[in-house]
Amino acid sequence: MGVLIGPKGYENEPPRHPELKINAKEPFNAEPSPPALVESYITPVEMFYKRNHGPIPILTDPDSYRLEITGLAPMTQSLSLDEIRSLTKHNIVATLQCAGNRRTAMSEKRKVKGVGWGMAALGNAVWGGARLSDVLALAGIPSCTISTASGGKHVEFISVDQCPEEKGGPYRASIPLVQATNPQADVLLAYEMNGQELNRDHGYPLRVIVPGVIGARSVKWISSIDISAIECQGFFQQRDYKMFPPWVDWDNIVWPSRRPLMDFPVQSAICTPSEGSVVKDGSMVKISGYALSGGGRGIERVDVSVDGGQSWTEATRVQNGVSTSSNSLYISDIDENREKWAWVLWELNAKLTPPATIVAKAVDSSANVQPRTVEEVWNLRGVLNNSWHE
Amino acid sequence: MGVLIGPKGYENEPPRHPELKINAKEPFNAEPSPPALVESYITPVEMFYKRNHGPIPILTDPDSYRLEITGLAPMTQSLSLDEIRSLTKHNIVATLQCAGNRRTAMSEKRKVKGVGWGMAALGNAVWGGARLSDVLALAGIPSCTISTASGGKHVEFISVDQCPEEKGGPYRASIPLVQATNPQADVLLAYEMNGQELNRDHGYPLRVIVPGVIGARSVKWISSIDISAIECQGFFQQRDYKMFPPWVDWDNIVWPSRRPLMDFPVQSAICTPSEGSVVKDGSMVKISGYALSGGGRGIERVDVSVDGGQSWTEATRVQNGVSTSSNSLYISDIDENREKWAWVLWELNAKLTPPATIVAKAVDSSANVQPRTVEEVWNLRGVLNNSWHE
Numbered sequence: 065m066g067v068l069i070g071p072k073g074y075e076n077e078p079p080r081h082p083e084l085k086i087n088a089k090e091p092f093n094a095e096p097s098p099p100a101l102v103e104s105y106i107t108p109v110e111m112f113y114k115r116n117h118g119p120i121p122i123l124t125d126p127d128s129y130r131l132e133i134t135g136l137a138p139m140t141q142s143l144s145l146d147e148i149r150s151l152t153k154h155n156i157v158a159t160l161q162c163a164g165n166r167r168t169a170m171s172e173k174r175k176v177k178g179v180g181w182g183m184a185a186l187g188n189a190v191w192g193g194a195r196l197s198d199v200l201a202l203a204g205i206p207s208c209t210i211s212t213a214s215g216g217k218h219v220e221f222i223s224v225d226q227c228p229e230e231k232g233g234p235y236r237a238s239i240p241l242v243q244a245t246n247p248q249a250d251v252l253l254a255y256e257m258n259g260q261e262l263n264r265d266h267g268y269p270l271r272v273i274v275p276g277v278i279g280a281r282s283v284k285w286i287s288s289i290d291i292s293a294i295e296c297q298g299f300f301q302q303r304d305y306k307m308f309p310p311w312v313d314w315d316n317i318v319w320p321s322r323r324p325l326m327d328f329p330v331q332s333a334i335c336t337p338s339e340g341s342v343v344k345d346g347s348m349v350k351i352s353g354y355a356l357s358g359g360g361r362g363i364e365r366v367d368v369s370v371d372g373g374q375s376w377t378e379a380t381r382v383q384n385g386v387s388t389s390s391n392s393l394y395i396s397d398i399d400e401n402r403e404k405w406a407w408v409l410w411e412l413n414a415k416l417t418p419p420a421t422i423v424a425k426a427v428d429s430s431a432n433v434q435p436r437t438v439e440e441v442w443n444l445r446g447v448l449n450n451s452w453h454e
Numbered sequence: 455m456g457v458l459i460g461p462k463g464y465e466n467e468p469p470r471h472p473e474l475k476i477n478a479k480e481p482f483n484a485e486p487s488p489p490a491l492v493e494s495y496i497t498p499v500e501m502f503y504k505r506n507h508g509p510i511p512i513l514t515d516p517d518s519y520r521l522e523i524t525g526l527a528p529m530t531q532s533l534s535l536d537e538i539r540s541l542t543k544h545n546i547v548a549t550l551q552c553a554g555n556r557r558t559a560m561s562e563k564r565k566v567k568g569v570g571w572g573m574a575a576l577g578n579a580v581w582g583g584a585r586l587s588d589v590l591a592l593a594g595i596p597s598c599t600i601s602t603a604s605g606g607k608h609v610e611f612i613s614v615d616q617c618p619e620e621k622g623g624p625y626r627a628s629i630p631l632v633q634a635t636n637p638q639a640d641v642l643l644a645y646e647m648n649g650q651e652l653n654r655d656h657g658y659p660l661r662v663i664v665p666g667v668i669g670a671r672s673v674k675w676i677s678s679i680d681i682s683a684i685e686c687q688g689f690f691q692q693r694d695y696k697m698f699p700p701w702v703d704w705d706n707i708v709w710p711s712r713r714p715l716m717d718f719p720v721q722s723a724i725c726t727p728s729e730g731s732v733v734k735d736g737s738m739v740k741i742s743g744y745a746l747s748g749g750g751r752g753i754e755r756v757d758v759s760v761d762g763g764q765s766w767t768e769a770t771r772v773q774n775g776v777s778t779s780s781n782s783l784y785i786s787d788i789d790e791n792r793e794k795w796a797w798v799l800w801e802l803n804a805k806l807t808p809p810a811t812i813v814a815k816a817v818d819s820s821a822n823v824q825p826r827t828v829e830e831v832w833n834l835r836g837v838l839n840n841s842w843h844e
């Protein structure tokens with residue numbers, strides 16, 4: 065406390081890449097263009113979407129920073145950055161995605177509340193840091209713990225930013241202790257992004273990475289971790305980032321009737337050619353995009369149609385430099401080439417006859433599919449629009 | 455070996471309940487009627503679907519039975535039933551489902567191969583037995599192991615039945631070692647079903663239960679467990695129980711291009727009123743059915759329409775005696791009342807105006823939804839038909 069500060073105003077924001085499309089200025093929310101997004105499997109830091117709820121915090125004195133571990137743990141802890149860096153470092157390739165990705169498309173059907181995101185509110189990075197399970201072991205909690213002796217079942221991450229939704233309080237979120245302490249869930253306290261020290265926009269000096277889960281649980285600028293008996297009771301866990309049925313509206317909503325979103329569903333999007341681009345009749349065009357699923361579930365297949373969904377062709381998928389096409393050997397879930405928390409990029413060369421409607425949909429390794437229409441998944445907060453992408 | 459025998463012929467089949475609908479006689483494959491299926495949350499043993507690939511094995515001498523553990527483990531083992539029963543007993547409520555459930559409905563769209571199943575090729579039982587992770591510990595493999603020192607990454611279960619698909623050899627299947635050794639994956643070597651000794655139809659004396667995964671991996675009548683570097687190469691892992699795209703047919707199939715099915719996707723079905731039943735105009739009718747999802751993902755919601763999908767109402771869900779309706783408090787994934795491997799039964803009282811088309815669809819806790827049409831998921835083997843149920 066005291067050395068990592070969440071300012072009230074926007075006078076000390078970091079510099080940003082001029083090509084980002086700004087969806088909100090204060091707090092700063094921005095995404096790259098879809099074609100720029102799929103230019104590389106690992107998203108460059110500066111092109112990675114920025115999602116904020118207040119002014120960016122400032123670390124005034126790195127040596128005095130402490131991460132506090134409090135609550136229903138056998139021991140409390142107060143850890144310096146050096147102590148966290150001295151734990152085994154893990155590099156995890158994980159895609160983070162804002163639950164509001166593709167919200168604008170949902171809003172076009174029927175108005176929803178929230179920052180208007182296109183289809184690029186996600187990015188894939190190499191996150192370097194300590195495993196949360198190793199950090200919690202320092203507080204006396206062994207791996208794969210469902211509940212501590214004193215009844216702790218949830219791990220709450222507390223930031224220092226000032227969020228209007230929390231009436232000036234910090235952003236907070238929690239995940240189950242059993243996930244936090246499972247080494248194979250790969251939850252990190254990250255201090256690096258793509259091999260460089262984390263920058264201010266992405267959580268400097270320390271952030272959480274919860275792979276396979278909506279971005280909202282990967283809290284940035286954390287100052288403390290609280291082990292508690294119940295889920296985080298903050299706005300972003302209890303009043304936001306929940307998925308309501310299409311018939312629930314602001315006048316009949318019952319917030320505690322739905323669980324906080326965690327794992328995200330299977331999804332995909334077309335990033336090139338850009339919407340409305342002009343193509344010569346009968347010319348070959350490279351169609352490309354991304355696909356991903358939550359919970360470590362891999363992408364089994366991406367189907368692409370150039371005739372509005374009447375006929376389909378399987379795209380070639382690329383992950384971790386390995387290219388997989390329709391008749392290649394399958395890649396098992398436990399194969400080293402399968403980066404289970406990462407997206408796949410896909411592409412297909414196809415002859416287009418204007419006016420061509422390109423559609424993409426993915427299937428995940430649990431055989432889950434995307435819903436055909438946005439109406440099926442419309443919800444008043446505009447989260448998790450994973451309908452077929454046209 | 456020797457004391458658990460897979461006979462060649464069908465002279466020694468066990469007795470079966472006369473109300474089961476028989477889909478194939480030899481091998482015996484049968485399911486209950488949909489209304490009988492949803493009469494109880496725990497499916498009675500005699501009404502539980504029977505899925506076999508050959509004549510039912512016979513245990514001639516329980517005292518001489520041994521489960522062999524072989525392959526890439528630090529130690530081999532040969533365990534008697536008493537030794538397995540002396541390990542901590544776990545009771546797990548888990549729904550098993552044949553991947554071919556609702557195959558008949560898929561075949562009506564376009565012919566598929568396989569036993570014709572209605573919508574009741576599943577059941578929910580309390581399975582009692584030793585955790586596989588405890589059994590593998592006796593062979594020197596600790597919990598949460600990705601690979602043994604000698605390169606074992608898969609656990610293959612080998613039965614004793616004589617299957618035509620294996621040219622008279624036994625049924626075999628494998629799961630990843632990391633799942634087999636994860637205590638929280640709840641993989642069991644079960645010797646009890648609903649508090650009674652397992653009967654012959656369900657795997658006596660010992661069967662595997664892999665919760666959240668298609669029934670085909672829960673091998674019955676096991677005689678040995680082999681730790682291997684690669685997945686099971688048997689018919690049922692490599693040539694069956696895979697999901698191909700709708701455009702793949704028998705003349706262009708490439709079997710090794712798809713991974714073996716494991717976790718199943720979100721699904722639901724209407725079990726009452728039965729199809730074609732006569733209802734008085736405007737009368738209130740109780741509509742009921744089941745919903746489930748694989749991988750321990752819970753059911754978030756079941757939506758029911760009585761006007762062919764134009765408007766929807768949320769059904770009341772029941773799991774473990776706890777009833778949840780649209781505005782009840784949500785049940786968290788780590789709540790004790792959430793039996794994560796079990797189905798939910800659902801019901802809704804609604805006024806029906808004939809000719810009413812009732813439709814049901816479910817959403818799971820990862821926000822996955824069911825596909826609207828069977829065409830979207832049609833596959834030549836007829837597996838995992840999880841389209842909206844009319």
Ligand SMILES: [Mo]
Binds near residue numbers: 115162163
């Ligand atoms: Mo978000």
Ligand SMILES: [Mo]
Binds near residue numbers: 505551552554669
């Ligand atoms: Mo099956």
